[in-house]
Amino acid sequence: MHGAISTPHGPLTLPAYLPDATRGVIRSLDATDLDAVGVRAVMVNVFHLLNRPGVRLIAEQGGIHRFMNWTGPIAADSGGFQVFSLLDGAPKLGSVSNKGFTYRLDPSGKKHLLTPAKCIQAQLRLGADLLFCLDYCAGPDVSPQALRQGVRQTVEWSRACRETFDQILDEQRIPPERRPLLLGVVQGGEDPSLRRECAECLREIGFDGYGFGGWPVTDSGRLTESVGWVVDLTPSDKPRFALGIGKPENLVQAFRLGYDLFDCVMPTRDARHRRLYVFNQSVEQQRPGKGADFYRCIYMEDAKHVRDPEPVDPGCDCLCCRGYSRAYLHHLFRIKDGLAHRLASIHNLRFYQRLIAALATERTAQ
Numbered sequence: 001m002h003g004a005i006s007t008p009h010g011p012l013t014l015p016a017y018l019p020d021a022t023r024g025v026i027r028s029l030d031a032t033d034l035d036a037v038g039v040r041a042v043m044v045n046v047f048h049l050l051n052r053p054g055v056r057l058i059a060e061q062g063g064i065h066r067f068m069n070w071t072g073p074i075a076a077d078s079g080g081f082q083v084f085s086l087l088d089g090a091p092k093l094g095s096v097s098n099k100g101f102t103y104r105l106d107p108s109g110k111k112h113l114l115t116p117a118k119c120i121q122a123q124l125r126l127g128a129d130l131l132f133c134l135d136y137c138a139g140p141d142v143s144p145q146a147l148r149q150g151v152r153q154t155v156e157w158s159r160a161c162r163e164t165f166d167q168i169l170d171e172q173r174i175p176p177e178r179r180p181l182l183l184g185v186v187q188g189g190e191d192p193s194l195r196r197e198c199a200e201c202l203r204e205i206g207f208d209g210y211g212f213g214g215w216p217v218t219d220s221g222r223l224t225e226s227v228g229w230v231v232d233l234t235p236s237d238k239p240r241f242a243l244g245i246g247k248p249e250n251l252v253q254a255f256r257l258g259y260d261l262f263d264c265v266m267p268t269r270d271a272r273h274r275r276l277y278v279f280n281q282s283v284e285q286q287r288p289g290k291g292a293d294f295y296r297c298i299y300m301e302d303a304k305h306v307r308d309p310e311p312v313d314p315g316c317d318c319l320c321c322r323g324y325s326r327a328y329l330h331h332l333f334r335i336k337d338g339l340a341h342r343l344a345s346i347h348n349l350r351f352y353q354r355l356i357a358a359l360a361t362e363r364t365a366q
């Protein structure tokens, strides 16, 4: 999709990368840091916010925008993937039924129920601009029957989410131009007929955009075939969200397949693990190639940086690269100062924003 999508908190130009503010924060960064880096929208997770501090508390505080001091668009992930991951690792903590997910956060903890209706109610109470339907993400190695069941469940829950969404906004008499967007998530693993079935059912229900659900990357780090199928099976005039994608080279590949929106914890998590991304040649002048050879990672703990006076990336215009040397960042990591995480996260997020800006130019030139 070309251009921008309009949201209750302003237009969002495509393509866009949304950093994961899973618990309502991008660790060690505040809203002014994100704005300075060029971030235009962020992604929170309703599952984590339901558990802590609770959606009611956030609503009482004026909603998620006020709470985080973020004035731009906010997407809220449904939490389906997080509950799946929780139960996949510890099946005794809960179960799945037609109603939704029943789970406990720990064996002696309270029982929670995440239903499609509750999921939408929570996202609306947060005040999110982009909402996701609750989906059922089957694991990468499940039986064909389990994969089929995951698709059926996803379609039924998506229908229920659409109904709850329309009902609440109709009751509140919110005019169409002030409504948030509701996105459906296409499941079906690596089975082309299940992906088709899921996409066709979701299209019939009708959503404002469509997300890729499931496992986007193979063991060898390549994008799975299904990432491309989902683009072909969803309308080209609606935004397509590559959920959880990903590494810089995977983001470039998914963009060229037709995705417009991306979220991934990788740049900020890597920053905290001292892994910083550097373009091999200025991305503003050189189109990223197909592979991963347009950038490299530098590791701040390496002894060669002890006296390294260079910035992380001499071609980068971020706060970290404009003001500080690799030697200083190495020192900050060694003494475990919080500024190390902040500067490294700012740099890696700026890398992603520069990459997205380069891709936007590529699409405009088409």
Ligand SMILES: [Zn+2]
Pocket: 312, 313, 316, 317, 318, 319, 320, 321, 322, 346, 347, 348, 350
């Ligand atoms: Zn930088």
